[in-house]
Amino acid sequence: MDPLIKDLTKKLKERKIRPSYQRLKILEYLATHRTHPTVNQIYEDLRKEVPTLSKATVYNGLHALEKQNLIRVLNIDEGEARYDFTVTEHGHFKCKRCGTIFDFSLEPGRPHIEELKGFKITSRDFNLKGLCPECLAAKS
Ligand SMILES: [Zn+2]
Numbered sequence: 796m797d798p799l800i801k802d803l804t805k806k807l808k809e810r811k812i813r814p815s816y817q818r819l820k821i822l823e824y825l826a827t828h829r830t831h832p833t834v835n836q837i838y839e840d841l842r843k844e845v846p847t848l849s850k851a852t853v854y855n856g857l858h859a860l861e862k863q864n865l866i867r868v869l870n871i872d873e874g875e876a877r878y879d880f881t882v883t884e885h886g887h888f889k890c891k892r893c894g895t896i897f898d899f900s901l902e903p904g905r906p907h908i909e910e911l912k913g914f915k916i917t918s919r920d921f922n923l924k925g926l927c928p929e930c931l932a933a934k935s
Pocket residue numbers: 890891892893894895926927928929930931
């Protein structure tokens with residue numbers, strides 16, 4: 796068995812998710828495409844390899860994986876969910892021109908939010924938008 800698939804199968808089993816072929820394929824796709832793809836991109840690419848795959852299966856699979864914190868959903872732009880294999884805390888920069896989403900690391904536990912003392916924070920998102928160096932160069 797492919798070592799990545801073996802590792803992902805273990806991950807699914809640990810989270811009590813049945814390691815179905817489709818779910819493994821979705822997880823493998825995200826593990827090897829760290830570009831924060833959309834549902835459509837995942838579906839279109841995987842369909843070539845798994846012709847029996849339906850969009851509903853992709854949706855359901857992504858949902859199950861997200862619920863178990865194996866992947867992260869980013870909603871940087873309304874109506875466009877993007878999926879991320881990296882679940883550890885990090886920030887995102889979205890280029891408004893080419894749509895690429897770049898990762899960057901965040902200092903753990905920062906920023907310290909004084910105003911929210913007494914609140915329980917369950918998710919943190921740090922999103923920036925602008926132009927990537929490539930698009931900046933193309934613009935001028
Ligand atoms: Zn760009």
